[in-house]
Structures are given as structure tokens and as C-alpha cells.
Amino acid sequence: MTIEEQLTLLTARHVDLISAGELKKKLETAAAENRGLRIKYGADPSAPDIHLGHVVGLNKLREFQDAGHTVVFIIGDFTGMIGDPSGKSATRPALSREQIAVNAESYKQQVFKVLDPEKTEVRFNSDWLGGMKFEDVIRLSAHVTVAQLLARDDFSKRYDENRPISLVEFLYPLVQAYDSVMVKADVELGGTDQLFNLLLGRELQKVFGQDPQVVMTLPLLEGLDGVQKMSKSLGNYVGINESPKEIFGKLMSVSDELMWKYFLYILCRRPEEIKAMQAKVAADELHPRAVKDEMARCIVDRFAGAGEGQKASEEFARIFAQKELPDEMPELKLSGKTGLIALVVQAGFASSNGEARRLIQQGGVRINDEQISDIKAVITPENGMILKVGKRKFARIVC
RNA sequence: GGUGGGGUACCGAAGCGGUCAAACGGGGCAGACUGUAAAUCUGCUGGCUCAGCCUUCGAAGGUUCGAAUCCUUCCCCCACCA
Numbered sequence: 203m204t205i206e207e208q209l210t211l212l213t214a215r216h217v218d219l220i221s222a223g224e225l226k227k228k229l230e231t232a233a234a235e236n237r238g239l240r241i242k243y244g245a246d247p248s249a250p251d252i253h254l255g256h257v258v259g260l261n262k263l264r265e266f267q268d269a270g271h272t273v274v275f276i277i278g279d280f281t282g283m284i285g286d287p288s289g290k291s292a293t294r295p296a297l298s299r300e301q302i303a304v305n306a307e308s309y310k311q312q313v314f315k316v317l318d319p320e321k322t323e324v325r326f327n328s329d330w331l332g333g334m335k336f337e338d339v340i341r342l343s344a345h346v347t348v349a350q351l352l353a354r355d356d357f358s359k360r361y362d363e364n365r366p367i368s369l370v371e372f373l374y375p376l377v378q379a380y381d382s383v384m385v386k387a388d389v390e391l392g393g394t395d396q397l398f399n400l401l402l403g404r405e406l407q408k409v410f411g412q413d414p415q416v417v418m419t420l421p422l423l424e425g426l427d428g429v430q431k432m433s434k435s436l437g438n439y440v441g442i443n444e445s446p447k448e449i450f451g452k453l454m455s456v457s458d459e460l461m462w463k464y465f466l467y468i469l470c471r472r473p474e475e476i477k478a479m480q481a482k483v484a485a486d487e488l489h490p491r492a493v494k495d496e497m498a499r500c501i502v503d504r505f506a507g508a509g510e511g512q513k514a515s516e517e518f519a520r521i522f523a524q525k526e527l528p529d530e531m532p533e534l535k536l537s538g539k540t541g542l543i544a545l546v547v548q549a550g551f552a553s554s555n556g557e558a559r560r561l562i563q564q565g566g567v568r569i570n571d572e573q574i575s576d577i578k579a580v581i582t583p584e585n586g587m588i589l590k591v592g593k594r595k596f597a598r599i600v601c
Numbered sequence: 602g603g604u605g606g607g608g609u610a611c612c613g614a615a616g617c618g619g620u621c622a623a624a625c626g627g628g629g630c631a632g633a634c635u636g637u638a639a640a641u642c643u644g645c646u647g648g649c650u651c652a653g654c655c656u657u658c659g660a661a662g663g664u665u666c667g668a669a670u671c672c673u674u675c676c677c678c679c680a681c682c683a
Contacts, residue, residue, distance in 0.1 A: 365679085365680095366678080366679065366680090427628095428639075436628095437628095437629095451637075454636085454637065454638070455637065455638065455639090456638075456639085457638065457639040457640085458636095458638070458639065459639075460639085461638090489636075490636070490638075491636040491638070492636095494636080494638070495636095518637080521637080522636090522637040523636085523637085552630095554647090554648065554649090555648085555649070555651095556646090556647080556648065556649080556651085557630080557645095557646085559651085560630080560631075560644095560645055560646075561630080561631065561645095563631090563644095563645085564630085564631040564632060564644065564645065565631070565632055566630080566631045566632070567631095577651095591631095592630075592631065593631095593637055594637070
């Protein structure tokens with residue numbers, strides 16, 4: 203690939219790039235010295251579920267690899283032990299060494315669904331942070347001022363609103379920046395929320411006499427609700443290790459508007475291609491549902507295996523469009539007559555009798571496709587009876 | 602160390618002696634409508650042996666016929682000043 207071709211490929215879909223000129227220079231130097239660039243990417247090991255939000259970044263890393271560069275994938279085991287800096291909830295329990303190892307393995311297994319393992323260097327930041335003495339930390343902190351840190355958008359906002367900022371949070375960007383120094387990153391990638399931290403990496407590299415890294419940010423993909431960024435804690439995510447059925451079902455519930463973004467950022471479709479589809483939809487030549495189906499199928503194929511998308515799509519159409527039953531559903535053993543409330547709870551479709559009662563009263567419970575809204579109903583079990591709760595929860599009764 | 606402001610259900614936030622299982626908003630769930638879209642509309646959203654009862658408003662005691670609301674002690678959080 204020529205330098206120009208690389209630049210076109212590598213800078214697609216970015217939000218911030220500091221700076222295009224520097225990236226070009228680095229690419230030229232690397233080519234002249236016949237080596238690849240080192241592309242840094244950090245990950246938090248406490249939540250080892252990779253979801254589509256992460257894929258946006260992973261795709262970009264893969265593009266770097268395809269252009270001949272090396273990805274330095276940093277597992278933030280040390281920072282993970284300190285806890286979550288965005289201090290929303292209670293302090294995160296410190297992870298044990300074993301737990302970290304397990305999570306790291308799971309991470310790799312998932313990440314390599316996108317990345318090329320041959321061109322990936324996996325590093326743990328405890329390697330260099332774990333051995334630091336407090337003295338080293340103090341020396342490091344001396345390089346950054348409070349004013350610099352307060353420049354970060356969310357810090358200044360919180361400060362103005364009299365909301366707490368813990369010292370650890372201040373230290374966090376510093377630690378991340380130091381990682382850049384230790385791995386001699388040429389480029390660091392992250393979500394737009396990482397911009398400040400990434401830039402601090404540049405500052406620190408300069409202090410240590412290194413050529414500052416190029417910083418590239420990518421958009422934060424909205425989750426299934428279409429508003430908030432995709433994250434595990436908000437429950438609006440699609441994990442890449444989920445079953446084809448789940449991935450497909452979740453993706454079909456996404457809004458039309460958002461589906462274009464998924465095409466662009468997860469499937470890396472070219473903007474022209476997407477525009478063409480949008481034009482067809484606008485002209486009524488293409489049903490948005492068909493587009494969404496394609497999006498969901500492609501994503502399932504990519505993460506669950508080729509052919510799985512088609513299967514998931516067919517099953518989905520059967521269950522929801524034709525209202526037939528899924529291939530497989532959990533079985534529920536019953537012996538003798540059972541109250542409907544107890545039945546729903548036993549099936550695990552309600553966490554309390556009260557919730558079950560509500561579901562029944564609201565018409566969300568069906569037996570053999572017949573709505574039953576009497577909370578006192580008693581069911582005489584028959585083999586093969588189907589219990590349906592809401593739109594997507596099914597169980598087959600056996601006795 | 603000093604001053605001030607706080608801790609209420611999943612989250613945010615009202616309530617400041619009875620009418621409080623606790624307004625309102627968000628989230629979640631169900632229903633209608635659909636493309637299981639989205640948006641919208643409606644209902645529900647502590648537990649139970651459910652027209653009744655039981656357990657909740659940082660913790661423990663107390664005052665009272667009656668406390669989320671008053672008093673005491675304690676724990677925790679935040680800001681400001683030093």
C-alpha cells in the first residue's frame with residue numbers, strides 16, 4: 203500500500219486526528235525504515251465482555267494491521283485493580299490475579315475475532331506500573347499541573363457544579379499517558395471520551411524525549427436505546443459472544459436512524475454505499491426492515507460464524523412475523539395443577555409473585571397462544587403446553 | 602480544624618407529625634399501533650396467603666395515640682473557608 207492509500211484507509215470514520223500531517227510523516231519514516239508503526243489501544247479488564255461499541259475501535263486497529271502495523275493491546279490490569287475512576291457507583295472490588303488472568307484470556311479470545319493475533323502485542327500495564335515506588339509516582343505527577351487536568355471537559359464541569367472529583371481520577375489520565383511512554387506508541391486510538399487522556403500521552407512522551415504519538419478518536423456508538431453510548435452497565439449493548447439469536451433480535455430492535463451508523467462503524471461499509479441504500483429507502487424501493495435484516499445478518503455472520511445470520515433471520519421471521527414458536531425453548535417440569543402465578547414465577551419469567559400478577563393482569567401471559575388474564579387461573583399441565591410471557595419469553599411444559 | 606448543605610424506592614428528585622408504600626421525571630416491564638422497528642398512546646413498577654396484611658425513607662435509640670417528617674447519639678457524603 204502506498205502512503206496515500208494508507209492515509210485514506212486509516213483516517214476513514216475518525217472524529218479527531220492530531221494530526222494528519224504527523225501521521226503522514228510517521229508513515230513515511232516507518233516505510234523508509236521498513237518497519238510498522240506501534241498502535242496503542244487500552245482495555246479495561248474488569249468487564250471482559252466485548253460489545254459492538256468496542257468493535258468500532260477494533261475495526262480501525264484491524265485496518266492498521268492490514269496496512270502492516272502492529273497493535274499494542276494494553277490490558278489495564280493495574281488500573282483495573284484501583285477501580286473505576288468515573289466514580290458513579292461503589293468502588294469496584296479489586297480483581298485478584300487469577301481473575302485478571304481469566305478475564306484477559308476471555309478478552310483475547312474475543313478481540314481476535316477482529317484483530318490479527320500475528321500483528322498484536324498484548325501487554326499488561328502492571329508490568330511497569332506494579333513495580334513503581336511512590337517516589338516514582340510523585341516524580342511522574344510533577345509533570346502535570348492541576349490546571350491542565352481541569353481543562354478536561356468533564357472535570358471542569360463537575361468542578362463547576364460542586365460535584366466530587368477524586369484524586370485517583372486525576373491520576374488516571376496520567377497513568378494512561380505513562381503507558382504510552384512505556385510502549386513507545388506511535389499512534390493511540392480511543393473513543394471521543396478519551397481525547398484528553400490521549401493528548402496527555404503526547405505531553406508525557408515529549409517530557410520523556412519521545413516523538414509524541416498521533417491521536418485518533420472514533421465515535422462512541424449509541425446502544426440499542428439509540429441515545430446513550432453502548433455500555434454494559436446501561437444494558438443497551440450487544441456482546442460479540444452472544445448467541446446468534448440474541449444478537450439478531452437485539453439488532454432488529456434498533457431504530458432506523460441508528461442502523462446506518464451500525465453499517466458504517468461496525469460493518470465498515472463505505473459511505474457511498476450507505477447513501478445509495480438510503481436513497482432507495484427514501485424512494486420506497488427498499489423496505490427499511492430489509493436493510494435492517496441485512497445489517498443484523500452480516501453482524502451475526504461476522505461474530506457467530508458464516509451462515510448463522512441467515513439462520514437467525516429465518517427463525518426471527520418465523521417467531522415474530524408469523525408468530526410461530528422458536529425451535530428451542532426451555533422446558534418446565536410440572537407435576538399436577540399449578541396456579542398461573544406460580545407457573546410464571548417457576549419459569550423464571552417474573553422475579554416475584556407480584557410481578558407475575560401484574561404480567562397476567564396486563565395481558566402479557568398466554569398459554570397455547572390464548573391470553574389468560576385471570577390471576578387466579580389454575581393450569582392443569584399437559585405435555586407440550588406452551589407458556590408465553592411478553593413477546594419473547596417461551597417455555598414448554600412437560601409433565 | 603471551622604462553616605454550611607446533604608443521605609428518600611433501580612436512578613434523579615419532592616415530601617418535613619396523620620390523608621405516605623411515599624408526588625414528579627427517567628429507566629424498566631406489559632398492552633395498543635408496527636417492520637418484535639423507532640416515535641406515540643395506555644397501564645403497571647416494595648413484598649405477601651392481595652378489598653387485607655407485612656417490611657421500607659443512612660444506623661440505633663427515644664418522644665407521640667401516630668414519625669420519612671420531632672429529639673438524642675452514631676455512621677457516611679459534598680462544598681466553602683482555613
